[in-house]
Amino acid sequence: MPYEKQLAMKSDMVNRLLEEVLDGAAYDGILGSPDEFEYRNKMEFSFGDEVLDGPLTLGLHKRATTYTVLDADSCRLVHEDIRKIVRATLDYCKENNLPKYNKRIHQGFLRFLLVRRSQTTGELLVYLITSSQMQHDFSAWADRLRKLEISGTFAGIFHAEDDKMADAVNVDVLHTLYGKDYFYEELLGLKFKVTAFSFFQTNTQGAEVLYDAVRRYVTGKIPEGGRFAHEADTVSKVGFEQEDDTVSNVEFAHKIDSVREIWTAKNQLNGAGTDTEISANSLSAGEETDGTTQAPQRDAEAVHAPILYDLYSGTGTIGQMLSPVAGHVYGVELIPEAVKAAEENAALNDITNCTFIAGDVLEKLQEIEEHPDYIILDPPREGVNPRALSQIIEYGVGEMVYISCKASSFKKDMAMLREHGWRVKRWCLVDMFPQTMHVETVVLMTRNT
Incomplete structure (x- = not known):
């Protein structure tokens, strides 16, 4: 429309x-x-599948469903930089055969990907959230992201562990893979420190x-x-x-x-x-x-x-x-x-x-x-x-x-x-x-x- x-x-x-x-x-x-379009400065993506026990997906929940996750690497509400990060992350997880977290039985590994991008500086914060039920070194994933051809720059890349049962992004343990956990955003000439989890207008x-x-x-x-x-x-x-x-x-x-x-x-x-x-x-x-x-x-x-x-x-x-x-x-x-x-x-x-x-x-x-x-x-x-x-x-x-x-x-x-x-x-x-x-x-x- x-x-x-x-x-x-x-x-x-x-x-x-x-x-x-x-x-x-x-x-x-x-x-x-x-x-x-491309106005959202923050997005939380879920790992899952489009059909029961189907291939790994990384994206958004289908409307009116609890478990179905549709790939969102073409979502036009976020910047192309974020779409590239989603695609690269999904490819990496598939190549390394990393299992998704099953929230029905609370078992598995991959849970969420959180990305925040400054609209004034182009800086990016990226968090890959997993359970602690298996161990994996995500350094190669961070290196892959940093080699992407994007218009912005990475402020920080992190691996977070979350074992809470709620289907929401939380952090129990944080592993810094690169950089810092904040950037600065400007609104009408004022400067604001923004973290991945702080409230800031989308x-x-x-x-x-x-x-x-x-x-x-x-x-x-x-x-x-x-x-x-x-x-x-x-x-x-x-x-x-x-x-x-x-x-x-x-x-x-x-x-x-x-x-x-x-x-x-x-x-x-x-x-x-x-x-x-x-x-x-x-x-x-x-x-x-x-x-x-x-x-x-x-x-x-x-x-x-x-x-x-x-x-x-x-x-x-x-x-x-x-x-x-x-x-x-x-x-x-x-x-x-x-x-x-x-x-x-x-x-x-x-x-x-x-x-x-x-x-x-x-x-x-x-x-x-x-x-x-x-x-x-x-x-x-x-x-x-x-x-x-x-x-x-x-x-x-x-x-x-x-x-x-x-x-x-x-x-x-x-x-x-x-x-x-x-x-x-x-x-x-x-x-x-x-x-x-x-x-x-x-x-x-x-x-x-």
Whole structure:
């Protein structure tokens, strides 16, 4: 199906689903992925067979089946480099008569192949996951991979042993065959350390479109005319097509006239009733060092600048993107490993006004002393815990941005929010997964006073 038709279909589908909770709010269209194909930066492949006791395969599970694995060396959702690695790995395993792992009886050897590729540098991380039920030296496999004619480079190649019964990638023992276990990826001018197992948006360039949409909603930087695109009524293939194009976070900081102007105006319009003082100098200009622009640093005296909550913050990407317009960002995330990564990435980017907290949102909201001026919600597929949502409502902020990977969950949460005076002000869709039915919903909500 042509990509424009995919976007139109997704747009129509979500509009119909959410119609009763939108109240005629302004729809800023669907923002397409810059890449229609080869956009996935990470893929997990399974070893198995297409027919019972058939030849070894390495690929993806057939839809609606548990055991059937189809070869995926021609999958166009991943880069050609990854397809070459899959083919070379399968050939090596066949040549060495290595048996697949049988998850029915939990016996065998070959389990998974995990590949991650940076879309900005082309660096690759490759993990071959087996059980420990037999021993094999995979050095020759690593050498074969390194001789492949690919456009990228290998950051690291590993053999991992996993004896857990779950049909998912885990690591009990790790053998380094080459290199290091991470690379750096860039999003809107910020640098992020990425490992094979860290959470990072699967579509890097699509993530830039998503985060830029969130950033514009938070700061009120909506393109002239009120739409993110003027190409078509509901469809944008490339995202924001106005003079103010997607910018890096450093450039974004410089584009903001003053933190006082943005946040004071938003609080007045939204009736937040906050006495928050905002220093006009709270965002200092970037300094030139060795010909490069350093990330803007906040005035140490700007202690009353806006407080932003980034709830379900993952590795803290959104909070760090918005740090230039916040006095302080509090990110809350359930997974401790993600919080650790968020802290490392904030330090990597010299961001000092973000605090990341590991734990359940409902529990941790009780522990943060500073109440928010603005809230970002990016919950898992099931949406926000109703008790946590009640606590969020009680803060009385004027606006929130909700990012949903499952529109029906947002609809459920919005029904509760509407009972407490919340309405959708603007919204858009971001297509992070071309050639699939999935789409992200980004909603700017305002509270009636």
